[in-house]
Amino acid sequence: MTAGRHPWWRTLASAALGVGSHQIIDGFTHTGRWGAEWLGWSEVIFTVPLRGAFTWASVAQYVGHTLGSAVAIWLIVQMTKEGWVERRYGAEVVAAARRRVSTVTSADRVLFWLVFGGIMLTTWAGALVLGRSIVFWTVTNSWLGLLIAGSLRLDDLPVSARRRVSGLV
Numbered sequence: 001m002t003a004g005r006h007p008w009w010r011t012l013a014s015a016a017l018g019v020g021s022h023q024i025i026d027g028f029t030h031t032g033r034w035g036a037e038w039l040g041w042s043e044v045i046f047t048v049p050l051r052g053a054f055t056w057a058s059v060a061q062y063v064g065h066t067l068g069s070a071v072a073i074w075l076i077v078q079m080t081k082e083g084w085v086e087r088r089y090g091a092e093v094v095a096a097a098r099r100r101v102s103t104v105t106s107a108d109r110v111l112f113w114l115v116f117g118g119i120m121l122t123t124w125a126g127a128l129v130l131g132r133s134i135v136f137w138t139v140t141n142s143w144l145g146l147l148i149a150g151s152l153r154l155d156d157l158p159v160s161a162r163r164r165v166s167g168l169v
Contacts, residue, residue: 029061051133065140105154107166112149114165119145 028035031042041056048054079085086094119141127137154162 025064029057029064031055031057033057100153107154107162107168110168111152111154111157111165114168115152116145116149119148 024035027033028039028041030036036042036055036057039056041060044053044055045059046054120138123137123141123145124134126132127134154165157165
């Protein structure tokens with residue numbers, strides 16, 4: 001493989017495939033949707049205090065999330081063991097990225113926790129407003145929060161924002 005970015009059309013096609021397959025799976029794993037209704041998975045099979053009713057569709061959703069997360073972790077471990085990232089992007093690029101990560105400043109840490117905390121507070125508020133499970137939304141959206149907050153560096157911000165974050169340290 002060669003180092004560098006994928007062509008834009010491959011990224012777009014991958015995103016479209018991901019969205020489409022996710023919608024199909026959600027059809028079976030969300031109570032009341034077409035696939036769950038077709039299979040009869042929208043019937044309540046048991047109720048848990050503070051959580052509410054479980055249907056076969058919701059059980060399938062939780063099992064799917066758990067297995068999907070386990071597979072994702074396994075793939076990351078395998079890719080790390082086999083040096084996939086180094087082969088794909090080149091050892092020099094990976095070494096430079098690792099050096100950049102090792103130079104995280106206190107202000108970068110403050111920025112991370114401000115962004116991650118903001119995303120999690122928004123997640124919890126959304127769960128409360130929509131009447132959803134805070135635990136489920138926390139687990140699901142913490143990945144998004146980590147991805148966004150972890151990708152930011154103080155150097156990437158406009159000067160005015162840098163000053164505000166640096167003033168908190």
